[in-house]
Amino acid sequence: MSGAEVIYERLSELARTHSYFFSDIWKRSREEFGPGWIEEIVDNVVRLFGLEEDGGWLAAIQGYAEFALDAMRNQKFFEANGRYRWNRLSEIQRNYYDNEDHMMKNYLPGMYLSHYLWPHHFKLLTFFRQGVLARLEQPPTVFCDVGIGTGLYSREVLRAFPKVRGKGFDISEYSVAFTRKMLSAYGVLDRYEFIVGDIFSTDPSPAIADLVVSQEVLEHLEDPERFCRILYECAKVGGKGYITAAINAGHSDHIYLFRSPEEVHSLLTKVGWRVLRSRAELAYSGKPMPITPCVAAFVCEK
Amino acid sequence: MTTEEVEVRNRVEKVFREVFEDAELVMSEKTTAADIPTWDSLTHISLILALEEEFGIEFTSLEVTSMSCVGDLFVLLEEKLDGRVR
Numbered sequence: 001m002s003g004a005e006v007i008y009e010r011l012s013e014l015a016r017t018h019s020y021f022f023s024d025i026w027k028r029s030r031e032e033f034g035p036g037w038i039e040e041i042v043d044n045v046v047r048l049f050g051l052e053e054d055g056g057w058l059a060a061i062q063g064y065a066e067f068a069l070d071a072m073r074n075q076k077f078f079e080a081n082g083r084y085r086w087n088r089l090s091e092i093q094r095n096y097y098d099n100e101d102h103m104m105k106n107y108l109p110g111m112y113l114s115h116y117l118w119p120h121h122f123k124l125l126t127f128f129r130q131g132v133l134a135r136l137e138q139p140p141t142v143f144c145d146v147g148i149g150t151g152l153y154s155r156e157v158l159r160a161f162p163k164v165r166g167k168g169f170d171i172s173e174y175s176v177a178f179t180r181k182m183l184s185a186y187g188v189l190d191r192y193e194f195i196v197g198d199i200f201s202t203d204p205s206p207a208i209a210d211l212v213v214s215q216e217v218l219e220h221l222e223d224p225e226r227f228c229r230i231l232y233e234c235a236k237v238g239g240k241g242y243i244t245a246a247i248n249a250g251h252s253d254h255i256y257l258f259r260s261p262e263e264v265h266s267l268l269t270k271v272g273w274r275v276l277r278s279r280a281e282l283a284y285s286g287k288p289m290p291i292t293p294c295v296a297a298f299v300c301e302k
Numbered sequence: 303m304t305t306e307e308v309e310v311r312n313r314v315e316k317v318f319r320e321v322f323e324d325a326e327l328v329m330s331e332k333t334t335a336a337d338i339p340t341w342d343s344l345t346h347i348s349l350i351l352a353l354e355e356e357f358g359i360e361f362t363s364l365e366v367t368s369m370s371c372v373g374d375l376f377v378l379l380e381e382k383l384d385g386r387v388r
Binding site: 024 | 341
């Protein structure tokens with residue numbers, strides 16, 4: 001058994017012991033994605049959450065369980081009511097994004113691990129690497145990540161292109177703190193700049209980016225169309241965009257309900273983006289499409 | 303066991319039978335997910351929501367995520383219902 005597998009077994013055991021009903025995903029994803037995936041998730045946990053004896057692994061596992069529980073509770077609400085629970089960004093910001101305990105202990109570690117543990121998230125991360133970054137005609141010089149969340153997608157760009165410089169925007173100072181720690185752990189922080197605040201009242205640096213990334217942000221906004229215009233303005237002519245959205249997916253901070261990938265596609269083209277290709281991944285199968293969470297990704301050009 | 307405890311356990315069993323769609327389902331404190339093949343994370347949340355509705359209570363995230371068997375559930379329910387008219 002490799003060192004990564006030993007650590008993975010220990011992580012799985014901690015999940016079974018402390019969050020039993022949220023531990024089956026550790027086994028299922030391992031079976032689906034194999035040894036390379038194990039190496040990667042273990043590398044992430046060790047770099048970002050430190051040593052087991054310091055409590056970092058358990059905290060991350062519990063954060064993931066709470067993040068997953070939040071998604072499931074809110075998905076049930078969505079299934080029963082046909083709408084998301086909240087609809088005002090100010091409520092979300094007050095209750096969640098400005099809440100250090102929630103953001104640093106649950107939301108951000110949980111979301112970060114979900115990019116590996118949730119198959120549809122990991123498939124889209126793979127698509128971003130192989131179907132977007134690897135297919136850019138020219139290495140980007142400058143990129144913008146608007147709504148950095150955990151910073152994972154910024155890290156991917158910074159690691160793929162050793163000379164690229166990035167600008168990350170987010171409304172939450174805790175997203176910035178988490179991203180700063182993660183980019184530092186991967187040795188790419190020196191090529192990254194943070195802008196904290198509401199993008200609608202922040203200078204979005206018009207036409208500077210060869211690549212604009214916005215990963216699962218649109219559903220968090222009251223006015224995603226206006227946001228898409230800002231993303232478009234950020235890009236240079238000929239620049240690319242990688243823009244994704246969660247669809248029919250309840251979560252405590254999802255407020256704008258997209259009911260199909262086509263709705264997102266229409267929004268992007270309406271503000272000027274040309275959609276080059278797209279990919280949609282379902283969270284699970286077995287339920288009718290209108291209540292099955294999905295993430296749709298669009299590769300666009302200005 | 304008091305009559306109130308018996309009543310709580312009967313109501314819990316009724317919820318389990320509805321969620322797992324198994325009218326013959328019999329539970330004990332030692333029942334775990336391993337005993338009910340369809341008891342996974344998705345049915346667990348359905349179960350929790352149904353129990354919250356049945357008893358008019360709310361479980362915290364930590365309670366939901368750390369639960370591992372029916373015995374854990376009974377302990378939590380008894381703590382939450384303690385002192386209340388059931």
